[in-house]
Amino acid sequence: MKFNIKEEHLIIKPHKSQTSVYVREQKGFYQKIRRYSNWLLMFAFIIIPFVQFNNKQAVLLDVVKQEFRIFNFTFWPQDFILLAGVFLVAAFALFFITTWLGRVWCGYVCPQTVWTLAYVWVEHRIEGTRNKRLALDKAPWTLRKVYKKTLKHLIWLLMSLITATTFLSYFIPMNELYSTMLTFDWSGAVTFWVLFFALATYANAGWMREHVCIHLCPYSRFQSAMFDKNTLLVAYDADRGENRAARKQKDDRSMLKDEKGLGDCVDCNLCVEVCPAGIDIRNGIQYECINCGLCIDACDQTMEKFNYPKGLISYTSEQKIAGKKTKRFNVKLISYGMLTLLLIILLGLWINNRIPIEANIIRDRTALYRVDFEGTVENTYTFKLLNKTQVPLHFNIGIKNLAITDIKLPKNLLIAPGVMQEVPITLAIDGNLLKQKITAINFTIQSVEQPDILIEKRTMFFSN
Template sequence: MKFDIKEEDMIIKPYKNEGPIYIREQKGFFQRIRRHLGWLLMLTFIAIPWIPYNGQQAVLFDVATQKFTIFGLTLLPQDFMILALLFMVAAFALFFVTNWLGRVWCGYTCPQTIWMLLFSWVEERIEGSRNQRIQLDKAPWGITKTRKKITKHSAWLVISVLTATSFMAYFIPAKTLYADMFFFEWSGITSFWVFLFAFCTYGNAGFLREKMCTVACPYSRFQSVMFDKDTLVVTYDNERGESRGPRKRKVDPKTVGLGDCVDCNLCVEVCPAGIDIRNGLQYECINCGLCIDACDDTMTKFGYQKGLIKYASEQQMAGKHTNPFRLKLIGYGALTALLTLAMVAWLAQRTPIEASVLRDRNALYRVNYEGLVENPYTLTIINKTQQPLHYIIDLKGFDIAKLQSPALILVEPGLLKRVPVTIIADGYDVDKKVTKLEFVITAKEDPSITITTPSLFYRN
């Protein structure tokens, strides 16, 4: 089949027109998924700092004391490995999903997209539909325009401040943060970060919007590296849709030499990035599916089959089957699974206590007034639990020696304590000049919390 295509129609237009993008609100299957998922993620984001656990905030990243608490699990700077593994798992999981379903992270779960569409939803409720907003911006300033603009930006600012305080509640106990806010007792550093995050939210979701996705975010630039011919992306069925053009609803498009695309332009008007998906896959596309919902509505009204715009792979559009067992997808999935297992294994072998021993560098040993050999040490004990614990120190592998140390050593939760101890032995009873030994540190409240730390004893 041949189409009579004019030369000017062969010129690919830029991804959006100059000026702001006025997003048309759209209802449909994919919009419901995104909206429900977006509300769920936002409410979860707000609620997590308020969840109590063992009398404390369940999730708290205390930067001042360098202590991260996650549902009873206390992570200290020494536990950096778990954070590294977590970031690697998240990265490869993102690669896996991208190779499988395209840029769905951006379209459905990215905070920038969720807040951008939330701001658009507020804008729609205050200023009206897409056409009404365009007319309002073109209209001269007056009482109505000023009132609507002030109301919209006030609502945006309230959302931005609430977002910023919710984010800061992950780093400052939520009850303390909001109590200090109510009594105007925020410190200078707290006020700075809250207003900085509020400003970023207000600017990103209210003004920059799609520019954050297309210009600032590096993901849009390197996503194509993870795509292949079997990746499911938002695709326009060019063969079925062309040649596009308007027509009456009851007219058979074949009789007038047209395809199924009625050129309503709704797919462009609902797109958060302002692109025309009919020009082919573009890096600005966030795979949100809004254009699919808009096109399906139009197809239903004209009595055509849905799916002119749909999630499909290059293989499917060529009439072939998508291969679910391709090497790249399996590789990303396997690496995600292996790193997840490594993280679980690390957590399983992790002990809620950490200790180290440091010898006195000024003297390997000393002889006291009784002629006995003394070796001084400094033990560092870190309590990784959320309860204060009393620790007992024992000596192992050196029975003829005597250990001088406090009977009980109290260490507060998430803190470390340095304890000076001394091992004393008669030099005539020690066969070797250097003897291996071990310090055994055990929690009195829970004997299962124990750790063994090796060291050496020197004599003259």
């Protein structure tokens, strides 16, 4: 099918300012995908903090202890460079998905979209259909209106509190958070952040809704830079749909087209009423469109009633709109895909090969060295060892490249998980073995239980 849309229909037009959008509930193929995926995402969001791994919370970003645990991996502030790798992967994944499928992130999995859909679902169940909600808002205040509005906002606030508490359980141990909640023993900081995120959720999903996407989210502004002529987007077939006009279902389609010059658009306005952004897709490609496909479901439903072919509004591309063949796998898309895959592999190898121990060596600053009557030279060091695993480990510390007369160090040094331990070390070497005043030495630190955990630290040994 060709989408020969005239030039004026390809202009990105500004969003019409409005106070609120009354979204009509819509059923259909894309709405079903959206709803199921949203319930799945919300369920995952709530259930993940309850998942246990090795008798600990599997996912915990403990800001207070600066310990960030994700199943078998524990990350510390020293590992924050990995965050740059994560952001890099996310950026290229965003480029790849947006170039290929447009704003599907916004339409299907963005938290703002997911929670807004949930809040609208509650609103629809309490206040009724779109027309009933419009009438209710215009009606004078009565006991019935007060009851409906109060019930809706109470449920919204409850959903906001559940959302905020669940979100905090990713940063505060779940057992601690919920046990103190039940005993009304939250600290001031916890209470503040729960209320802050609850009010933010209530405002964003309940009140601001599409205004967050249109005016606050930067993604809607720069996403067009990622689009190309093959990007999948929602568009209206103006060549087939224009001119618009209402009609009866029994009217002959070919007669309307030949004699009256009418297209297939029956001007039912459902595509506008179901749009969560409140735009009219028939006005052309607009940056507010989040590619959710609700207008496609609404239009296909109308076309089916009139026995017209579906697809008046559909997922398409600028190439197809211009009557050309869409190149799904062009050089740009393949490049983004390969770079994203390469970065994911490199990040995975980086994390997997990361040595789960941190070691620093600090020399005694009061004296460079000491020499006894036998000519033995002593240097004193302080080791700071951090066990970044989730289990206690024993460590052996040795010297790689020197013959040692005496080393005062406890064997099989035990360090608990997540603990940084200071270990004083006195290294004594026969002065006759030292050929220069400053000798480079390499300490080795190796786990007894996991010998593959091995690092070397270089420092200096001073003598006379």
